[in-house]
Structure formats: structure tokens, C-alpha cells
Amino acid sequence: xxxxxxxxxxxxxxxxxxxxxxxxxxxxxxxxxxxxxxxxxxxxxxxxxxxxxxxxxxxxxxxxxxxxxxxxxxxxxxxxxxxxxxxxxxxxxxxxxxxxxxxxxxxxxxxxxxxxxxxxxxxxxxxxxxxxxxxxxxxxxxxxxxxxxxxxxxxxxxxxxxxxxxxxxxxxxxxxxxxxxxxxxxxxxxxxxxxxxxxxxxxxxxxxxxxxxxxxxxxxxxxxxxxxxxxxxxxxxxxxxxxxxxxxxxxxxxxxxxxxxxxxxxxxxxxxxxxxxxxxxxxxxxxxxxxxxxxxxxxxxxxxxxxxxxxxxxxxxxxxxxxxxxxxxxxxxxxxxxxxxxxxxxxxxxxxxxxxxxxxxxxxxxxxxxxxxxxxxxxxxxxxxxxxxxxxxxxxxxxxxxxxxxxxxxxxxxxxxxxxxxxxxxxxxxxxxxxxxxxxxxxxxxxxxxxxxxxxxxxxxxxxxxxxxxxxxxxxxxxxxxxxxxxxxxxxxxxxxxxxxxxxxxxxxxxxxxxxxxxxxxxxxxxxxxxxxxxxxxxxxxxxxxxxxxxxxxxxxxxxxxxxxxxxxxxxxxxxxxxxxxxxxx
Amino acid sequence: xxxxxxxxxxxxxxxxxxxxxxxxxxxxxxxxxxxxxxxxxxxxxxxxxxxxxxxxxxxxxxxxxxxxxxxxxxxxxxxxxxxxxxxxxxxxxxxxxxxxxxxxxxxxxxxxxxxxxxxxxxxxxxxxxxxxxxxxxxxxxxxxxxxxxxxxxxxxxxxxxxxxxxxxx
Numbered sequence: 001x002x003x004x005x006x007x008x009x010x011x012x013x014x015x016x017x018x019x020x021x022x023x024x025x026x027x028x029x030x031x032x033x034x035x036x037x038x039x040x041x042x043x044x045x046x047x048x049x050x051x052x053x054x055x056x057x058x059x060x061x062x063x064x065x066x067x068x069x070x071x072x073x074x075x076x077x078x079x080x081x082x083x084x085x086x087x088x089x090x091x092x093x094x095x096x097x098x099x100x101x102x103x104x105x106x107x108x109x110x111x112x113x114x115x116x117x118x119x120x121x122x123x124x125x126x127x128x129x130x131x132x133x134x135x136x137x138x139x140x141x142x143x144x145x146x147x148x149x150x151x152x153x154x155x156x157x158x159x160x161x162x163x164x165x166x167x168x169x170x171x172x173x174x175x176x177x178x179x180x181x182x183x184x185x186x187x188x189x190x191x192x193x194x195x196x197x198x199x200x201x202x203x204x205x206x207x208x209x210x211x212x213x214x215x216x217x218x219x220x221x222x223x224x225x226x227x228x229x230x231x232x233x234x235x236x237x238x239x240x241x242x243x244x245x246x247x248x249x250x251x252x253x254x255x256x257x258x259x260x261x262x263x264x265x266x267x268x269x270x271x272x273x274x275x276x277x278x279x280x281x282x283x284x285x286x287x288x289x290x291x292x293x294x295x296x297x298x299x300x301x302x303x304x305x306x307x308x309x310x311x312x313x314x315x316x317x318x319x320x321x322x323x324x325x326x327x328x329x330x331x332x333x334x335x336x337x338x339x340x341x342x343x344x345x346x347x348x349x350x351x352x353x354x355x356x357x358x359x360x361x362x363x364x365x366x367x368x369x370x371x372x373x374x375x376x377x378x379x380x381x382x383x384x385x386x387x388x389x390x391x392x393x394x395x396x397x398x399x400x401x402x403x404x405x406x407x408x409x410x411x412x413x414x415x416x417x418x419x420x421x422x423x424x425x426x427x428x429x430x431x432x433x434x435x436x437x438x439x440x441x442x443x444x445x446x447x448x449x450x451x452x453x454x455x456x457x458x459x460x461x462x463x464x465x466x467x468x469x470x471x472x473x474x475x476x477x478x479x480x481x482x483x484x485x486x487x488x489x490x491x492x493x494x495x496x497x498x499x500x501x502x503x504x505x506x507x508x509x510x511x512x513x514x515x516x517x518x519x520x521x522x523x524x525x526x527x528x529x530x531x532x533x534x535x536x537x538x539x540x541x542x543x544x545x546x547x548x549x550x551x552x553x554x555x556x557x558x559x560x561x562x563x564x565x566x567x568x569x570x571x572x573x574x575x576x577x578x579x580x581x582x583x584x585x586x
Numbered sequence: 587x588x589x590x591x592x593x594x595x596x597x598x599x600x601x602x603x604x605x606x607x608x609x610x611x612x613x614x615x616x617x618x619x620x621x622x623x624x625x626x627x628x629x630x631x632x633x634x635x636x637x638x639x640x641x642x643x644x645x646x647x648x649x650x651x652x653x654x655x656x657x658x659x660x661x662x663x664x665x666x667x668x669x670x671x672x673x674x675x676x677x678x679x680x681x682x683x684x685x686x687x688x689x690x691x692x693x694x695x696x697x698x699x700x701x702x703x704x705x706x707x708x709x710x711x712x713x714x715x716x717x718x719x720x721x722x723x724x725x726x727x728x729x730x731x732x733x734x735x736x737x738x739x740x741x742x743x744x745x746x747x748x749x750x751x752x753x754x755x
Contacts, residue, residue: 004606004613006623109624133620133644166622166646167606169613239645314647336650338666341596343632543631559696559706 008033018145027449028075031103053078064098130234218264233281348562350510355383391421474504483569529575588641595659622646
């Protein structure tokens with residue numbers, strides 16, 4: 001085995017090997033590595049981190065109707081943002097090929113919902129593949145590209161997080177292919193710019209495509225009956241079911257359905273005729289199960305046999321498979337006592353003093369709408385009260401201020417998220433005289449998802465000019481390491497906003513600590529003035545400071561500390577100080 | 587060769603890299619491996635656990651009491667995951683506490699790394715070499731050669747690590 005590759009890497013590689021040369025995406029866990037890997041496959045590819053998913057999908061669609069083979073990747077909540085073009089382009093179809101990789105997050109591990117992208121595919125009437133593991137993702141992505149080209153239809157591949165972020169031994173290579181891809185847009189108004197009258201015709205063509213695809217795809221599917229019990233399904237949870245059936249020697253026939261939508265009516269009918277009982281295993285919504293419309297035989301989420309939320313674990317599936325067979329589950333019960341460590345902002349992160357300053361100026365009358373990114377962790381510092389979806393901090397600030405006029409509303413948003421969907425929200429707040437303060441936390445990268453580039457990186461665009469262009473007159477920038485200056489500036493912004501009935505913007509600019517490898521020259525220590533008031537390690541929650549219970553004082557973990565010294569500004573007893581020069585090597 | 591392994595720790599301690607390195611080495615030596623990681627929030631100091639299975643498997647998942655090995659870069663995270671370990675499984679845990687039990691190696695890899703290399707960043711190589719020596723079947727020289735090929739280690743560092751490990755195992 002030559003390679004040990006991640007599901008996301010294999011999706012990118014398969015797309016390339018099937019002829020895809022352009023890809024568009026907005027970063028989001030667990031999908032980000034797809035575009036990252038694609039961009040590095042060869043010099044002949046075009047890969048773009050777009051401003052948001054709607055823009056990414058529209059760009060991909062425009063190339064695909066010109067005959068190009070294109071990949072567009074996003075996470076499941078990104079598909080919400082891209083839903084508008086997603087539904088429409090299903091009707092127009094494409095000329096080359098368009099594969100949309102939408103990564104789901106059952107659990108959820110790093111998302112605001114557990115939604116199932118396959119539901120979108122079904123709703124938009126687009127075929128969707130659901131790979132069980134990285135190797136399967138490779139082969140199904142190739143099939144998706146071929147299917148898309150053959151039927152001139154966008155095709156979705158929906159990996160769950162466990163497929164995206166699993167790695168598997170596999171023998172694959174970068175393949176050169178001799179595909180001749182036409183590369184020009186042919187005008188056809190009835191198709192590409194359809195008025196409602198033509199749209200109905202396009203809908204009818206789409207329906208026919210789906211019928212052809214389901215019949216063709218499942219034509220060779222063999223039913224091989226050895227047991228009265230069958231388990232059907234797709235995705236990673238089905239891979240675990242396959243492992244459990246093999247490991248435990250269970251008498252169950254397994255049917256992996258690569259393409260959960262559209263399923264073939266013939267296939268469903270034969271399975272229902274052959275088997276006494278059928279269990280459907282899939283995540284996270286009953287897409288396959290709904291197509292098996294027989295409540296008497298079919299077990300799954302619709303009859304509450306399988307839970308309707310959360311990730312399906314090996315442990316859980318094992319007990320359900322035994323229960324399905326009517327067998328005693330001989331697995332020991334465990335008393336599991338897990339104290340998981342919560343994620344925190346890194347030592348030296350510029351967001352920490354910014355949040356601490358925001359909380360301090362608002363005193364007890366602050367409401368803090370937050371947004372999506374590393375800085376959602378402002379909840380730990382009690383400086384984030386709401387987190388809904390990308391860009392919603394700005395709109396929530398406007399709404400919260402209207403409903404709570406006596407409160408000070410300070411919203412926080414990251415640089416990448418501001419460009420993603422914050423800009424229209426800010427224009428709306430200006431147009432509607434909203435008395436809010438917006439703090440843009442600019443660390444010059446999309447940090448949480450793995451440091452993808454941001455639009456203002458190459459100075460072609462600046463946040464200040466965009467903010468001013470939105471109609472905001474008060475826009476000032478400060479380094480949050482200047483803690484006292486930050487407090488003064490926030491107070492100034494609050495006053496300006498209230499007095500002039502308009503939003504005020506403060507840009508907290510400090511590069512991401514993990515990118516600049518910051519190491520202060522002087523060492524930070526806690527002196528014997530420390531009263532163990534807990535502020536530095538609990539309220540300011542720097543991960544590099546902990547409580548030394550024996551000494552009844554705070555103590556610095558030298559391996560974690562970057563010697564930024566920001567904690568000195570928040571210590572009420574002046575008990576933190578710089579000492580001697582430190583060795584650069586450490 | 588068939589085994590289940592859980593690798594855990596806190597975000598930033600190199601858990602995902604350790605999982606990838608072990609999987610890579612086994613794949614290059616001709617074994618079939620599948621592993622599962624968690625990214626995102628976890629990398630900001632939160633709990634991280636990864637699953638790795640070697641053999642003919644479709645998924646990387648396994649249940650409680652089914653791991654042959656637990657490798658942990660952190661003592662608290664070992665406690666959070668020890669219910670996955672088989673009764674006769676092995677623990678390999680980096681800890682500054684003096685924890686001992688019958689089926690495992692508990693030692694301060696960070697301290698060893700600081701002592702020899704004046705940096706904590708080689709700590710996980712101590713865990714890796716202990717894992718491969720417990721696993722048997724694989725020659726540590728092969729492991730070393732792969733790591734040198736991938737420019738992760740050099741001959742000198744390997745010799746120093748192995749020398750220290752003689753006292754641990």
C-alpha cells in the first residue's frame with residue numbers, strides 16, 4: 001500500500017483523475033481539506049477559496065455550463081448558504097460535469113446542526129452518493145463525475161465527517177487522462193436563462209433524468225438471500241455495521257446502497273418481497289428509509305428503532321444489530337465517566353484580550369452576539385451570548401438592540417466571516433440606524449478550519465475601506481495587546497454609536513498566534529504578590545496559566561506560555577511581571 | 587496482522603500527527619490500515635481521540651473493551667478513554683505522574699524529550715517506538731528508515747531515543 005490518505009484527499013484526487021480541473025470552496029470543518037489537496041495536485045488546476053458557498057457554487061456552475069469539469073466543496077451548513085443556486089442549477093443542468101461535495105457532521109463535532117445534505121439533494125432532485133469510507137469515496141467520486149457528464153446533471157457526493165477525516169491504506173496515483181473537454185459556452189436562452197414557462201419543461205427533463213439514473217445505476221444490483229434479515233444503508237455507519245456483522249458472525253444480509261437517492265423502485269420492491277425484516281442504517285435523516293414505504297417490515301428512525309439524533313457509534317450499532325435479530329446483547333455494560341477538556345483560545349491569541357475588553361466596557365449591561373470561527377470560544381470568557389450561523393452576529397446585534405434598547409450591544413465577527421456574510425448585514429444595520437458596536441477580530445487568516453487565505457491578505461482589498469463603503473463613519477483599528485487603548489476605543493465607539501444612531505466598528509487587528517510563531521523575548525512570571533484571585537486562569541482563561549493548589553497561587557506553564565505578557569494588563573494585583581531575557585531556542 | 591488502537595490526548599499535542607505517522611508506516615510496510623480523526627474545535631486544546639484498525643476492515647470504529655492498545659499523550663485523556671481497552675490490552679501513556687499498572691508503560695516522554703533535545707516536540711516519538719516494540723512483528727529499523735526517508739527523524743536522534751527507551755520498557 002503506497003498511500004495512507006484522508007477521505008477528503010481521495011475525493012479531490014478522484015475528481016482530478018476523472019477530469020476535473022477547476023474547484024471552488026469556502027472552508028468549513030469537515031470539508032476543508034478537499035480544496036486544499038486539490039490545489040496541490042498539479043499546476044494545471046484552478047482552485048479558489050471563494051468568499052462564501054453561494055458564490056463558490058455559482059462560479060462552479062458557470063464553468064460547468066461552459067463544458068468544464070468542476071468540483072465545488074463545502075460543509076453541510078455551507079450548503080444552506082448555497083441553496084439558492086443549488087436548486088436552480090438542478091433544473092438547468094450542466095454541460096461538462098459538476099460535482100458538489102457537501103460534508104455532513106453527525107455528532108455534531110464542529111457545526112451548529114446535524115442536518116443531512118442528502119435531504120437537500122432529494123429536495124432539489126439531484127442524485128447523491130454516500131461513501132462508506134475513504135476508499136469508497138474515491139470510487140464514488142469518480143462515478144459522480146461520470147454520471148454528471150453523462151446525464152448533464154449536477155451530482156452530490158455526501159461524505160460524513162468520519163469519511164472526510166478517516167485515513168485508509170490505498171494504492172492510487174495521480175492519473176493523466178486524455179479526456180477532451182470542450183470549453184465554450186453555447187447560448188441557449190430556454191435552458192440557461194429560462195423564464196417560468198421553460199422552467200416547467202426543464203423540470204420535466206430533470207424528472208426523466210432521475211428515472212433513467214435510478215434504473216441504470218441499480219440494474220446490475222444482485223439480491224443474494226441467505227438470511228431472513230437484511231440491513232441496507234449507506235455512509236460510515238453502514239461501514240461499521242459491515243464490520244460488526246463480520247466480526248460477530250451475525251446472520252444478516254448486507255446491502256450497501258451507494259446512491260441513496262434516487263433509489264430504484266424495482267430494487268426496493270424486490271428487497272421488501274424477499275426479507276422478513278429490513279433495518280436501515282444511515283446518517284442522519286431517513287433518506288433511504290423514507291423510500292422503503294413499508295412500516296410493517298422496515299426498521300429505522302421512522303419507527304424509533306434508531307435514535308433520531310447524534311452520531312451512530314460502533315457501540316450503539318452493535319447493540320441495535322443484536323436487538324434487530326432478537327438476540328441477547330452479550331456486551332458488558334460500562335460505567336463510563338468522561339471529563340472531556342473543552343477547547344480554548346490559544347495562549348497569546350489576540351481574541352482573548354479583545355473579548356476581555358468588550359466584557360469590561362459593557363459592565364453588566366452588555367449583550368454579545370457572536371459568530372462562527374475560533375472566536376466562538378469567546379463563550380468561555382462570557383463575551384459571546386449568541387451564535388446562530390455565519391454572519392448572524394451583525395444581524396442579531398441589530399435585532400437584539402431593537403428589542404433591548406437600554407443594553408449595550410457589541411457584536412464580534414472574524415475577518416473571513418465578515419466577508420462571507422457580514423457585509424450585507426452591516427449595510428442593513430447602517431440603513432436602519434442601528435446603535436450597535438461591531439468588533440471585527442482580524443487575525444488575517446481563516447484559523448479554525450486550517451488557515452485558509454482571507455480576501456484582504458494581498459492588500460487588494462481592506463476591511464476599513466469595505467466598512468466605510470458600507471456607510472460606517474466610525475471605523476478604528478487597534479492591536480488588542482494594547483489592553484487599555486482597547487478599553488478607551490470601545491468606550492468611544494459606544495458613545496459615538498448611541499449619539500449618532502448608527503453602527504460603530506472597531507477592528508481588533510492581531511495576526512493569528514499560530515502563524516507568527518510569536519515568542520516574547522522576556523519571560524513572564526507570577527510574583528509573590530499573587531492572591532490567587534483566579535482572574536488570569538479562570539476569567540481570562542489563558543491555557544498557559546494554572547492554579548498551583550499547594551502554593552495557593554497562579555502559576556505559568558513554561559511549555560505553553562508564549563510570553564506575550566497580556567495577562568499583566570488584567571491582573572488586579574500587579575502580580576505578573578517580566579523577568580530576565582529568555583533563550584530563543586526554548 | 588489485526589489489531590485495534592486508540593490514540594488520544596489534547597488538541598495541540600500531536601495526536602493526529604501520531605495517528606497519521608503510525609498509519610503511514612504500517613501502510614508502507616504493506617499492511618491495511620484505516621483510522622478516524624476529529625478536527626476543528628478539538629485542535630484548540632480540547633479532547634482528541636483517534637481510532638486506528640489494522641486488518642481487513644471497512645471502518646475504523648470499535649466499541650468498549652475492544653482496543654488492543656491505547657496510546658495517550660496525556661494522562662487525563664487516558665482516563666477518559668480507558669474503557670475502550672481490552673482486559674489484556676496495553677497502555678502507552680505520557681505522564682509526569684508516577685502511575686504504574688500491570689498492562690502498560692507510563693512515563694514522562696516530555697521530560698525525556700526536553701532532556702535530550704531541549705524541546706518537547708520529540709515526546710511522541712518515544713510513544714511511537716514503544717508502540718512498535720510492543721507490537722512485535724515489525725523491525726524498528728524499518729520504522730526508523732521510513733521516518734528518516736520522510737525527514738521526520740535522523741539517525742542520531744533515533745539512537746538517542748532508543749538509548750533512553752531501554753530504561754523505560
